[in-house]
Amino acid sequence: MAVDLRGVTTVLLPGTGSDDDYVYRAFSGPLQRVGAQLVTPRPQPGQLIDGYVAALDTAAATGRIGVGGVSIGAAVAAAWALAHPDRAVAVLAALPAWTGAPGSAPAAAAARHSAAQLRRDGLAATTTQMRVSSPPWLAQELTRSWHAQWPQLPDAMEEAAEYVAPSRAELTRLAAPLGVAAAVDDPIHPLQVGVDWVSAAPHAALHVVTLDEIGADAAALGAACLAALGEL
Known part of the structure; x- marks a missing residue:
């Protein structure tokens, strides 16, 4: 399935302890090149998950949206897409951290x-x-x-450490196409988690990066997510 984000409001959520400044730099260039309209909510540390969900709900009030994020942001975005299959155009998941319950991830x-x-x-x-x-x-x-x-x-x-991400069983019901970016050398966000997400979701692809590539250019994350979507 071809994924067209031109003119689509796309909400990207930060990882734990990170912020909207980083997510903007990671995704703005790649998304602007495909014509998407980027929204990067500022994390509210006193209500992290609720704040993310509220930002997604607000953006979707006027039409279908793209969703995504980094680490915990990717998990919240995927869960929202599962709960709103008629409103999610695509999911861009950078460095997903775990599948299902966090456990000892x-x-x-x-x-x-x-x-x-x-x-x-x-x-x-x-x-x-x-x-x-x-x-x-x-x-x-x-x-x-x-x-x-x-x-x-x-x-x-x-709060982030207790968040239950979508399980493999839940991901099999993900209607939106899923583009995953995972790092081959990140011990905190294991490559296997990205592999698990992509193997479970029906319309999904994975692109890999390295930590050095991310460090040299944050946009490597966004570019990898879009490259994965481009394979669908």
Whole structure:
């Protein structure tokens, strides 16, 4: 099935602890080139999931929309598309983190650990430790977004870590075409999750990237999602 996003409002949701600034840079160029109208809601750390769902509902009030996001944003977007099969044109899922319940998924464990550290040690000390253990580009991104979402950031991390993403059984009922971008070397967002999503959904394709490619150009994520959709 050909996916045409020209003139389609497309809502992209940030990952846990990330922000609308990053999602805009990841998707604006690729989506503008295909004529889509990008919407990037700012995360509300005190009501992360409800805020995302409200943004999707608002955008869909005037017509069918494209939906997507990064990590937890991708999961919320896919769940919304499942719940609104008549209103979702396509799903662009970058770095999906888990399928179904989070359990011991690396991204959920990392979010819980960061939330606990933030509550115990505060923003400055936790950010310093994060910068030591993260690639420079990611450390720079998270330093900015964590500061903007403080002091409610731990609440958002804990909420995201408990979110139940669509299961494989649910994804088999996804009517909208699904384009997934996964990184081959991301231990927090395993490639296998992207493979699982694509193997379960009836109209889906996967494009892979590396963390270095994402670090060099955030738009590599959006381009990979659109390339996957282009295969359908």
